[in-house]
Amino acid sequence: MRQRRWLELIKDYDLEIHYHPGKANVVADALSRRAHCNVIEARPTARVICWEMDEIEMPTEQLVELYSLIIEPTIKDLVIAAQKQDPGMAHIREGIDEEKKACFTLDDQGVLWFKNRLVVPKDMELRKKILDEAHTSVLTMHPGSNKMYQDLKQKFWWTRMKREIAKYVSECDVCKRVKADHLKPGGMLQPLNIPAWKWEDVHMDFVVGLPRTQKGYDSIWVIIDRFTKSAHFLPVKTVYRANTPYTARRCRTPLNRSEPGERVTxxxxxxxxxxxxxxxxxxxxxxxxxxxxxxxxxxxxPLAFEKGDHVYLRVSPMKGVHRFGVKGKLAPRYVGPFKITEKCGPVAYRLELPPHLAAVHDVFHVSQLKKCLRVLEEEVDTSQIQIEPDLTYEARPIKILDQKQRSTRRNTVNFYKVQWSDHSEEEATWETEEYLQAKHPGFLPSTSNQYV
Structure with a gap:
């Protein structure tokens, strides 16, 4: 579409179009290209600059050239050095000489390549360094195993490369905590046993919030027999006690009286x-x-664990209708890992929770758990996250960093830059004054032009 618009503009001119490579157009791409400078290139460049300044008759003075460089080997240099020390690479070189390794080649410097990919020897520390650079660096941001493999296979090659990448990603603690699951919920349905007789098993529920009657009843206690689906509706009051005025007796359903003239056999x-x-x-x-x-x-x-396994526990962040604004996707979805101490049923497990989670019931359904494949030596501190008994935690505003106003056709909207609990100032979000007053009353200062 862009080219068509240009054609409409230049169709009235008599001209010839010549292709100019992008890398040759250094003027246009000067700011968008990364600068590469080393000692070898610095000295000729300095001479060229001085010669150009002499051409325009700009006075120059001879100065002492000082360089402060910290030279660190690149990953390519580390791989080349490891190839020379690995005995397995010598076996591949012998196969190249005998024309048995057609896919492998040697360049002029003796570096071993697999097609156009650098061969990485069996050095686990070196491979881990490559995987860390491709997964946990600032520019990569924890890609998945498939994306990470597609990126690395363009430059490197080693045996069982895809399997090692998948294992590395599956053991990443940050990915386990933050990333959302796109799998089916774990745990097959466990139906209740069918009762042998009526009123042996019952279901109970309460209908609350009804208008209060003259006798003070404001709720209905619903009791349903699981076998016959018969129901009883009892008026009750919304008062909870340790004891109950009702007593359940097994197989004591009331009998209906027969009408006169009927014969019961x-x-x-x-x-x-x-x-x-x-x-x-x-x-x-x-x-x-x-x-x-x-x-x-x-x-x-189907999903099952064994006693002694470590699992992550699912939690639900809450902040009104948002999940912490734009950066809510980085909020932890799981905490832990915690050790399984007991299997309480086909799909229920008891966890060993830390003291700050004592208010949370320690038995969980298998759908709320995710297996931890690698337990870190240093456990992540989750005590700063105030988890409620229902496994939710709410981000609370703690500080106003800035404020601004945005004018519309009819009114002016005030925005506040808010720092939330368990988050740094870099993760602060802009919220409207109306939202903060509705969700967090009393947080905003008395005057709108004051902020910390």
Whole structure:
């Protein structure tokens, strides 16, 4: 589209278009290209500059040239040095001479290449240095295993390279804590056992927030039999006590009185009919339960751990309707790792939590856990994150760094640059005055032009 617009502009001119390489157009790309300077290039460059200044008759003085350089070997230099010391590289060189290694080549300096990729010897420290540079440096920002492999395979090669990259990424602690999961929830559906008789197992729920009656009732206690789906609705008050005025008795469902003139028969036939009805209901419940389990398991995946494994625990950051603004994606989604002390059921585990998480129940569903493949020697301090008993933590504003106003057609909107708890000043976000007053009343100063 851009070229078409240029054609419409230059179609009225008589001209010839010649291609000029981008790297040759140093004037246009001078600011966008990285400068490379070393001792070898510095001296000729200084002479050229002095000669150009003499051409324009600008006075120059002979000065002493001083250089302060810290020379560190690059990764390429480290790989070349490691090739000379690795005995496995000598075997590959012999294969090249015998024309058995067609994919490997040697350049004029004796450096071994696999096609156009530098061969990395079996030096685990050197490979880890390459992986750290491609994953944890400032310019890479923790890419995934596929993206990281596509980047590294353009420059380097070693055996089982993709497998080592996948293992390295899977053990990254930062990726485990921060990155979102795109997998199905763990843990298959565990349906409840079908009761053998009515009112053996019940479901209970409360309907609250209703208008208060003359007797003071404002809620309804709903009790449902899991077997027959019969329901009882009892009026109650929203008052919780250690004891309850209601007592449950097994197999004590009330009997309906028969109307006058009806004949009720008791005997073996009635018992047989009741047993047949119970079996019929149980078969229907089993069929429906199996069908619903198959539907649910399509959206789940099997996941299990062993006693002694270390796992991460999922937490939910909360800040109104935001997840900490733009940088909310960097908020931790998991904390830990914590050790599994007991398997409480097919999909439930008990964790060994630190003292500052004593208010949190220590038994969790498997869908809230993620396996830790490598336990760090230095544990990450999570005591600064105030985790609530429901596994949520809320970012609270602690400081106003700056403020500004933005005018619209009808009014003026005040913005405040806010620093949040558990975050540095570099992660501060701009929030509107209306949002801060609604979500955090009393935080803003009395006058809008004061800030810390």
């Amino acid at each position: 008791f005997g073996p036939d009635l018992v047989t009919q009741a047993e047949e009805q119970v079996k019929f209901i149980q078969n229907n419940l089993k069929s429906a339960q199996s069908r619903q389990k198959s539907y649910s398991d399509k959206r789940r995946r």
